[in-house]
Amino acid sequence: MTKQPSLSQLKQNLNDVVSLKDERLTTLRLDSRKGAQQLVGQIERRIAKAQAAEMAFQARLKYERTFWAQGDQVAGIDEVGRGPLAGPVVTSAVILPRNFDIPWVNDSKQLTAKERERLYPLILEQAVAVSVGIGSPKLIDQINIYQATRVAMRRAVMGLGVVPQQLIVDAMQIPVQVPQTRLIKGDAKSASVAAASIVAKVYRDHLMATYDVLYPGYGFANNAGYGTKEHLTGLADRGVTPIHRTTFSPVQKIIKQSSRS
Structure with a gap:
């Protein structure tokens, strides 16, 4: 009697399955082990997610294709x-x-x-x-x-x-x-x-992480400059930095308070 492959071996061997019609997946469906059936479900969900992503991606190329055709x-x-x-x-x-x-x-x-x-x-x-x-x-x-x-x-x-x-x-x-x-x-x-x-987004996040090193205490690496509680506390405690937008209301308020004191 041929020994069945372990579930870990099956998982490794089926990592590259991209179609629900793959013969390896068909064979796995016949495996009565509970773990094998769970693996079938995992693979089917992964394939369905990938197919949905591909369909959505193709839809997002609609405008480009119109212009590319020209x-x-x-x-x-x-x-x-x-x-x-x-x-x-x-x-x-x-x-x-x-x-x-x-x-x-x-x-x-x-x-x-x-x-x-x-x-x-x-x-x-x-x-x-x-x-x-x-x-x-x-x-x-x-x-x-x-x-x-x-x-x-x-x-x-x-x-x-x-x-x-x-x-x-x-x-x-x-x-x-x-x-x-x-x-x-x-x-x-x-x-x-x-x-x-x-x-x-990534470029700006990296930039704000650098500003967090230059101007600590405002949480720029985490809040990217948005008006979070940590940021507003930093403004109140430390004041306005050269990278603050002075025409934005919360920053204006701190500037006016500082000018009165």
């Missing part, structure tokens, strides 16, 4: 950091190749920090071009956050090194002479915008 280079643009009290607004422009194939690239807000960190270098590796545009706290205070975001987006587009014929933008209008498709929640509807959202 022979156009398409750049997706997104921003992060419009709401924080400290740090810049960061934008990114990304041109994806026609054979781009990273199904997990999605709206950065739908991903964990660990997932974003894993996808970030993959996007940089596969992209035709990637650029980042910065709107400093000083610029934000001078012209307001909306206009500073537009300036930063323009900087991202101009820094690509490859001239796009089409832009897909997350709900903004960029002051450049390139046709633009503006999408509400574009980072969930376009793979290019989703890739840009990941690049912008």
Whole structure:
């Protein structure tokens, strides 16, 4: 009688199963052991999750495919950091190749920090071009956050090194002479915008972690400059730093209190 392989051996041997019709999975379904049936369920759920992700990914390439069919280079643009009290607004422009194939690239807000960190270098590796545009706290205070975001987006587009014929933008209008498709929640509807959202988010998070070293006591590595309790306590105890947005209400309040004392 042939000895059945152990469940750990089965699990190792079935790591590369990607189809529900795989003969190895069909054989496993005939294994009456409880552990084997649990393994079948795990594999089926993994395959179903991967298939759903692939379908959603293909849907997020709808706009790109329309422009690619015309022979156009398409750049997706997104921003992060419009709401924080400290740090810049960061934008990114990304041109994806026609054979781009990273199904997990999605709206950065739908991903964990660990997932974003894993996808970030993959996007940089596969992209035709990637650029980042910065709107400093000083610029934000001078012209307001909306206009500073537009300036930063323009900087991202101009820094690509490859001239796009089409832009897909997350709900903004960029002051450049390139046709633009503006999408509400574009980072969930376009793979290019989703890739840009990941690049912008990871880039800014890394930047804020550096600022946390330069300006300790505000929790920048954890709150990315948003007005959390830790951040507001730091403001009250330590005052305003050079990276704070002085036109934002909580920061203005601290400045006024300091001027009275």
